[in-house]
Amino acid sequence: MVDKMKLEEWMRPSIRTLKAYESKSIPDCVRLDANENPLPWPPGMIEQLLGSAIAFNRYPDGGAQELKEALSRYTGVPAEGILTGNGSDELIQLLMTTFGGEKGAVVIHPPTFSMYEAAARVTGTGVLEVPLLLTETGRDFRLDVEGILKAAAQPQVHMIVLCNPNNPTGTLFPREEILRIVAESGKIVIVDEAYGEFSGESVVDQIPYCPNLLVMKTFSKLFAMAALRLGYLLGQPSIIGALNRARQPFNVNSFSQKAGVIALNYGEEYAEQGRILIAELARIAEALTAFASVKVFATRANFLLFQPEDPDRVYQELIGKGFLIRTMGNLPLVGKALRLSAGLPEDNGRLIKALGEILK
DSSP: OOOHHHHHHHSOHHHHTOOOOOOOOOTTOEEOSSOOOOSOOOTTHHHHHHTSOOOTTSOOOTTOHHHHHHHHHHHOOOGGGEEEESHHHHHHHHHHHHHOSTTOEEEEOSSSOHHHHHHHHHTTOEEEEOOOEEOTTSSOEEOOHHHHHHHHTSTTEEEEEEESSOTTTOOOOOHHHHHHHHHHHOSEEEEEOTTHHHHTOOOGGGGGGOTTEEEEEESSSTTOOGGGOOEEEEOOHHHHHHHHTTSOTTOSOHHHHHHHHHHGGGHHHHHHHHHHHHHHHHHHHHHHHTSTTOEEOOOSSSEEEEEOSOHHHHHHHHHHTTEEOEEEEEETTTEEEEEEEOOOHHHHHHHHHHHHHHHO
16 A cells, blocks of 8 residues: 555645645535536527437547537637636646746736636646735725736747726726736736626627637626536637647537527527526625625626625525535635625525525
8 A cells, every 4th residue: 555655755845835726615505606607598499409419329429529619609700719628627727737837927816717827737737926905995806907917928928918997896897908907918818707798898700800818707606507517718710629639539528519509599588597697696785885894796697896894704604594605715805704695585585684684
């Protein structure tokens, strides 16, 4: 038997200190911790998917051609400029594997999605952090554009990741600032638009003019397919072709591919769900704002970041009342804070009541 100490010695140093990603599951709790769409799939979609002819004894289409053609119609990007993945997480790691590694580095803007740094460390990619800045109100964030461009000028930097709207803050960064970074950095700029359908804004239309621009999107949020793990990258064919060299040959299963094709036929229904969730989130934000002791940060996504006087107590008491939200630990600029996403309307009503009882 290989002893534990030997395993530690054999690990790459960047993995040895890496903490595994944890996702809590508490029975009988309403889950508002993962920014999912809790609404049911549009009527008829499940039946259409289950009635589809899928050869489960055969490998999936490695090129996901039918899905890419459907995504091309949805996004306006040619199919050869689309790369599908096993959720955004695989695509993030694929980016780090292809353009990072021991001789490369990526610029990120904390606080932001934790998987960027995790994937960088797994692949040995260097990380340069340029923290967000707080606005004068103290309830919103902005990019340090000059700081990002300065960091990107270092020769080891190959990539910049901009999360827009940003997770966990919900911030929507100005389009002109993103495009300035794309134009002036001279590096690959990945704009993660996982929550873009909720904000209604995108830079996908700029892909034909920007060979260094990649836009990452997902079916896990608005399209309510988090369990099926389906994400995609949009860019010019040359950069997508480079990523394809390092992609696993059958990375997206046949069931998820078909589900994605079908989901894109229900665009209007999902858009209406998005409007419902944004309205529900506004209701929760209004209730939280009524408490002077609670700081509620501006958001353009389906979740919000808030900061009560005692986040740990609020988090634990909400679990006791049947609600699981996300504790964010010590965030740069903010400190301890909590994040929650909009749930079903009936659950949100009970959540607001529970928050009122806890915060009074």
